[in-house]
Amino acid sequence: MTYDADAIIIGAGGGGPVAAKALGELGLKTLLLEAGPWYGHKKWPRPNEERGPQGDNNPANLSSELLRKCFTDNEDDMNNYVTGKFRWGHADRNRPPWFRYIPSGGFIWQSSGVGGTTLLYFANSPRAFPGAVDDLWPISYRTLLPYYEKVEATLPVVAAPMTAKEELFFFGAQKAGWPRLKTRNVTSPGYRPQPNAIFSPPPQITDLQYKFNGAETGCTLRGHCINGCSIGPTVAKTAKRSTFASYVPLALNTGAVEIRPNTFVTRILTATEKGSLVATGVSFRDTWTGHTGELNAKVVIVAAGAIETPRLWHNSHLPYNPWVGKGLTNHWFDCISGIFAEQDLMQILGMPDVKPYVGQNSAARFDYPGLGVLQGLGLSPGLFASFLYTLSDSYDFLRRPDPAVPWNFCGKVTGDKLARLMQDYPRTLSILLFTDDEVNQHNGVSFSSFLQDEHGPIPVVTYRPGHKDKQKRDKLAAIAADILKKAGAKSILRADCAPYLFAHMQSTMRMGYVVDEDCETLQVKRLYIADNSVLNNSLGGPNPTLTTQALATRTAEKLAHKYFGGV
Amino acid sequence: MLGNFFTAVGSLFQFLFQRKVLPQTAAVFEALAESITPLPGNPVSAGSERDKYAAAYYIYTLDHYVSLKVCFKPSTFGLANAAAKMLNMAAKQLIDSGKNEHPADSAFASAHGMFAALHTKDRCRVISLLEHLQVDLAGLPVPFYKNPGTVLAVVSILTMLGSAGHYSEWTGYGATRSGPPAARKLVQFPAGWQQVGYPGPAKGYHGLRGCLRDKFSE
Numbered sequence: 001m002t003y004d005a006d007a008i009i010i011g012a013g014g015g016g017p018v019a020a021k022a023l024g025e026l027g028l029k030t031l032l033l034e035a036g037p038w039y040g041h042k043k044w045p046r047p048n049e050e051r052g053p054q055g056d057n058n059p060a061n062l063s064s065e066l067l068r069k070c071f072t073d074n075e076d077d078m079n080n081y082v083t084g085k086f087r088w089g090h091a092d093r094n095r096p097p098w099f100r101y102i103p104s105g106g107f108i109w110q111s112s113g114v115g116g117t118t119l120l121y122f123a124n125s126p127r128a129f130p131g132a133v134d135d136l137w138p139i140s141y142r143t144l145l146p147y148y149e150k151v152e153a154t155l156p157v158v159a160a161p162m163t164a165k166e167e168l169f170f171f172g173a174q175k176a177g178w179p180r181l182k183t184r185n186v187t188s189p190g191y192r193p194q195p196n197a198i199f200s201p202p203p204q205i206t207d208l209q210y211k212f213n214g215a216e217t218g219c220t221l222r223g224h225c226i227n228g229c230s231i232g233p234t235v236a237k238t239a240k241r242s243t244f245a246s247y248v249p250l251a252l253n254t255g256a257v258e259i260r261p262n263t264f265v266t267r268i269l270t271a272t273e274k275g276s277l278v279a280t281g282v283s284f285r286d287t288w289t290g291h292t293g294e295l296n297a298k299v300v301i302v303a304a305g306a307i308e309t310p311r312l313w314h315n316s317h318l319p320y321n322p323w324v325g326k327g328l329t330n331h332w333f334d335c336i337s338g339i340f341a342e343q344d345l346m347q348i349l350g351m352p353d354v355k356p357y358v359g360q361n362s363a364a365r366f367d368y369p370g371l372g373v374l375q376g377l378g379l380s381p382g383l384f385a386s387f388l389y390t391l392s393d394s395y396d397f398l399r400r401p402d403p404a405v406p407w408n409f410c411g412k413v414t415g416d417k418l419a420r421l422m423q424d425y426p427r428t429l430s431i432l433l434f435t436d437d438e439v440n441q442h443n444g445v446s447f448s449s450f451l452q453d454e455h456g457p458i459p460v461v462t463y464r465p466g467h468k469d470k471q472k473r474d475k476l477a478a479i480a481a482d483i484l485k486k487a488g489a490k491s492i493l494r495a496d497c498a499p500y501l502f503a504h505m506q507s508t509m510r511m512g513y514v515v516d517e518d519c520e521t522l523q524v525k526r527l528y529i530a531d532n533s534v535l536n537n538s539l540g541g542p543n544p545t546l547t548t549q550a551l552a553t554r555t556a557e558k559l560a561h562k563y564f565g566g567v
Numbered sequence: 568m569l570g571n572f573f574t575a576v577g578s579l580f581q582f583l584f585q586r587k588v589l590p591q592t593a594a595v596f597e598a599l600a601e602s603i604t605p606l607p608g609n610p611v612s613a614g615s616e617r618d619k620y621a622a623a624y625y626i627y628t629l630d631h632y633v634s635l636k637v638c639f640k641p642s643t644f645g646l647a648n649a650a651a652k653m654l655n656m657a658a659k660q661l662i663d664s665g666k667n668e669h670p671a672d673s674a675f676a677s678a679h680g681m682f683a684a685l686h687t688k689d690r691c692r693v694i695s696l697l698e699h700l701q702v703d704l705a706g707l708p709v710p711f712y713k714n715p716g717t718v719l720a721v722v723s724i725l726t727m728l729g730s731a732g733h734y735s736e737w738t739g740y741g742a743t744r745s746g747p748p749a750a751r752k753l754v755q756f757p758a759g760w761q762q763v764g765y766p767g768p769a770k771g772y773h774g775l776r777g778c779l780r781d782k783f784s785e
């Protein structure tokens with residue numbers, strides 16, 4: 001049999017390019033297939049308007065000039081759910097997005113494109129809490145450590161720089177009596193700078209006369225992590241280390257990896273070999289022309305994300321497994337904010353505002369193993385208003401006043417009140433909350449043959465956090481309010497987000513249930529998974545990508561050993 | 568019974584084949600924008616240029632939100648007309664059940680629909696009823712008719728769309744907003760940014776205040 005590649009990887013998001021780089025370095029011919037566009041590339045100068053060629057493997061074609069043209073910094077242009085450049089949809093924004101149905105309401109924030117959802121992520125790269133891995137996962141935390149270290153060195157991950165909003169956050173946390181954490185292996189509560197996959201600021205940052213031009217090496221603190229970071233002299237040196245800027249150039253440098261954007265995989269192909277089912281390749285559809293084709297390889301790695309990976313399993317009619325698509329965790333978010341008086345800020349910071357649009361979107365954090373995570377949040381105003389004031393399923397003005405709660409507002413705020421609160425935008429410090437939510441088999445992705453798009457039955461997503469999740473979230477919210485109060489906030493707002501915001505979807509193809517400890521699927525040999533779906537649980541609350549990337553590194557090593565003799 | 572059936576079939580046909588934005592649809596979304604993000608110091612913004620922008624934002628988003636394959640062909644389902652009708656019908660249910668706190672302007676209702684005739688706070692009460700499925704779902708148009716999932720899927724994003732439309736750069740697009748996404752250009756400084764003191768995107772800030780700790784220790 002002739003093969004198109006040694007390995008085919010489906011999806012160039014948080015996990016896929018990590019596996020591609022590792023396999024490429026071993027000299028294995030690897031095809032990385034991505035459903036969305038490729039930004040910052042000379043072969044696709046107008047990625048949202050023209051199909052361009054089929055694929056490319058030349059790192060010299062990456063272009064930071066083109067990247068800056070594509071990433072306009074405008075939040076609606078970049079992040080609109082329907083037409084944004086970072087949406088789950090076709091490269092051509094005149095076409096509708098690819099629909100997912102969430103019967104309990106909300107929206108799934110994922111992006112197609114080379115870089116996947118890391119195109120817009122904050123690059124917070126903490127490790128899992130050891131206590132959420134040991135004795136729960138099939139592998140130990142210690143097993144993960146060398147892979148964490150490798151990814152942290154490759155991205156790289158560094159302590160985030162401090163701007164006014166972080167200083168205020170740390171001031172509050174310290175006054176509230178929490179210790180400063182000095183380890184990446186967190187076993188007790190405390191605060192610390194975010195371990196971010198963002199280059200440290202360039203030396204010019206302290207030269208007040210210096211005018212930034214976007215080609216600096218390092219973070220210029222301009223607050224657009226979420227709207228697309230294009231700061232850097234080359235794509236490979238872009239300040240925020242989305243995989244399109246980190247692992248993708250490294251994978252291309254190996255000379256063994258080709259990336260094909262605009263290629264939607266619709267099916268995993270299998271055959272029976274010596275009585276067991278093995279993966280042999282994929283069927284795909286060119287998203288611009290609609291042409292379909294097949295590619296085969298010795299090994300297939302799915303890295304399509306926590307929703308599309310189970311979808312591919314289902315749409316490929318792979319064997320039944322009661323955990324496929326099930327056990328979704330998502331950190332049930334919330335957001336607690338404080339509004340400060342100018343004179344108080346003058347006293348604490350020596351300036352009258354905190355300017356949430358200055359600095360990395362999230363550069364301070366507070367970890368609490370057993371409950372979850374709090375982290376600083378500062379955004380441009382459209383996204384800021386959405387996070388703070390719109391994600392609840394009840395209105396502040398319809399609540400019965402409760403003097404026992406530490407917040408002055410809770411729930412959706414609209415009308416005059418919203419206009420007034422938004423006038424305090426420059427003096428608002430926000431804290432995002434991630435709950436250590438528990439795995440529940442009722443939560444997850446299912447499919448109905450009734451609802452289909454051009455790629456097959458679409459995902460129907462269910463997520464109802466449990467009673468314990470609510471308790472943890474409420475405790476964390478109270479801690480966040482206390483930190484803000486201690487920092488001197490005059491009023492406190494709780495967004496009280498319904499479980500509407502899907503941004504940390506994980507654990508839908510859990511290790512130990514759908515894949516083995518090397519991330520090969522239990523029921524189909526030569527089929528591996530390298531994205532958030534293999535995480536066994538919610539990690540205790542920490543942001544998932546670093547752990548996915550550590551596992552993807554390990555998975556590539558394991559599969560090379562098993563099927564390519566270690567090369 | 569039979570009447571219900573014909574109404575449901577009629578609304579299914581309208582949903583599938585009505586492509587034009589109905590006049591009341593724009594009125595409903597202008598009213599929604601007015602209740603979520605009124606212009607500061609001006610609680611009644613109905614009919615303002617800003618509300619027209621906001622309504623266009625709602626309508627574009629909802630009309631491009633859902634695409635499914637029907638009879639082997641991908642089709643986009645315009646949701647704006649149906650969602651506006653749902654808000655009008657739920658508004659009527661709010662009034663019928665006496666849950667509105669302010670009287671509705673019935674003269675206004677006949678031209679612009681019941682939702683727009685409500686006080687801004689009562690419009691939020693309508694959304695709240697829908698969010699908690701406290702409406703008679705059999706009284707709603709297709710695709711919301713007896714379908715709690717589609718009601719929640721749409722209602723849960725309405726407030727967010729209002730604030731995103733107002734506080735993002737959208738209002739700066741001027742007339743180019745009605746073009747395809749690639750043709751939109753910022754022609755003026757967005758009103759929402761001005762209101763909140765956001766200076767607009769910059770290439771960098773001299774905002775560094777040191778580092779809490781330069782290195783992690785293990």
Ligand SMILES: Cc1cc2nc3c(=O)[nH]c(=O)nc-3n(C[C@H](O)[C@H](O)[C@H](O)COP(=O)(O)OP(=O)(O)OC[C@H]3O[C@@H](n4cnc5c(N)ncnc54)[C@H](O)[C@@H]3O)c2cc1C
Nearest residue numbers: 011013014015035112116117122123124265531532543545
């Ligand atoms: C606003 C926001 C901020 C975030 N910030 C952080 C953060 O700071 N730190 C953190 O750890 N996490 C963060 N996350 C989450 C982070 O983005 C994800 O954990 C990460 O991207 C997941 O990687 P993945 O490979 O599982 O999926 P994705 O990154 O979503 O990648 C999946 C890729 O597969 C492609 N694909 C899907 N189906 C197919 C198919 N059938 N054929 C071909 N290609 C396909 C997709 O187009 C996509 O490119 C954030 C998320 C959001 C929304």
